Amino acid sequence: MIIQPQPLTKEAFAPFGxxxxxxxSSHFAINNGNTDRYHRLASVxxxxxxxxxxxxxxxxxxxxxxxxxxxxxxxxxxxxxxxxLKQNAFLVLVAPPGQPPEPEALxxxxxxxxxxxxxxxxxxxxxxxxxxxxxxxLVVDRDGTGNNCDEYYFDEKTEIYLDPQSxxx
Numbered sequence: 001m002i003i004q005p006q007p008l009t010k011e012a013f014a015p016f017g018x019x020x021x022x023x024x025s026s027h028f029a030i031n032n033g034n035t036d037r038y039h040r041l042a043s044v045x046x047x048x049x050x051x052x053x054x055x056x057x058x059x060x061x062x063x064x065x066x067x068x069x070x071x072x073x074x075x076x077x078x079x080x081x082x083x084x085l086k087q088n089a090f091l092v093l094v095a096p097p098g099q100p101p102e103p104e105a106l107x108x109x110x111x112x113x114x115x116x117x118x119x120x121x122x123x124x125x126x127x128x129x130x131x132x133x134x135x136x137x138l139v140v141d142r143d144g145t146g147n148n149c150d151e152y153y154f155d156e157k158t159e160i161y162l163d164p165q166s167x168x169x
Contacts, residue, residue: 001103001104001159001160001161002066002161002162002163003069003093003106003107003108003160003161003162003163004108004163004164005091005092005093005108005109005110005162005164006108006109006110007109007110008092008109008111008112008115008117010024012107012109013092013094013109013117015096016094016096016107016117016119016123016125017042017079017094017117017118017120017123018042018043018081018118018120019111019115019116019118020042020083020115020116020117020118021041021112021114021115021116022038022114023114025038025041026038026039027039042079042081042118043118044078044079044081044118044140045078045079045120045121045142046078046142046144047076047078047121047142047144048077048145048146050144050145051077051078051142051143051144052142052143052144053140053141053143054140054142054143055138055139055140056138056139056140056141057085057136057137057139058082058128058136058137058139059134059135059136060134060135060136060137061130061134061135062129062130062131062132062133062135063129065162065163065164065165066161066163066164066165067161067162067163068159068160068161069093069106069126069160069161069162070153071126071151071154072093072095072100072101072124072125072126072152073124073125073126073127073149073150073151073152074097074122074123074124074125074152075119075121075122075141075142075148075149075150076121076122076147076148076150077121077142077144077146077148078121078141078144078148079120079140079141079142080118080119080139080140080141080142081116081117081118081119081138081141082116082117082118082128082137082138082139083137083140084111084115084116084135084136084137085136085137085138086113086132086135086136087113087114088113088130088131088132088135089110089111089112089113089131090110090111090113090128090129090131090135091108091110091111091129091130091131091162091164092108092109092110092111092117092125092126092129093106093108093109093125093129093162094106094107094108094109094119094123094125094126095107095123095124095125096123096124097120097121097122097124098122100124100152101124101152103154103160108162108164110164118140124152129162131164
């Protein structure tokens with residue numbers, strides 16, 4: 001099975017979370033009119049009363065494409081947002097929350113460098129898929145007690161490939 005990413009849009013990504021972008025997002029003026037505030041583009045989800053939202057920077061390296069998809073992960077106790085800091089496009093591979101996904105449930109998106117994503121609690125996704133060396137992402141997620149990362153490995157006989165070459169060319 002070969003998955004080719006589609007452009008990331010708010011509508012297409014809605015079952016999995018939020019697209020963080022200013023394009024077509026409502027805003028209002030603040031700071032005496034010299035700043036536009038794009039308010040509540042995504043919500044941080046936290047499962048436990050004592051959880052905290054934290055901000056991290058992840059520095060990622062690209063993986064060889066086409067990429068054989070062997071695993072996906074989910075965060076059962078909180079959302080996780082990725083916002084590119086260097087304005088580079090990146091790939092997103094997701095599946096609906098719930099039971100571990102069947103290969104046919106996987107969907108891929110190409111995010112522009114001015115878009116981020118916020119995975120809702122429990123959404124299956126591939127770990128970060130950058131397209132250039134040393135790419136930095138601002139990551140907003142949960143800190144708290146208890147496991148917040150489940151990994152699912154596809155059967156070795158299952159061959160799933162992410163092939164973005166036609167989109168990134």
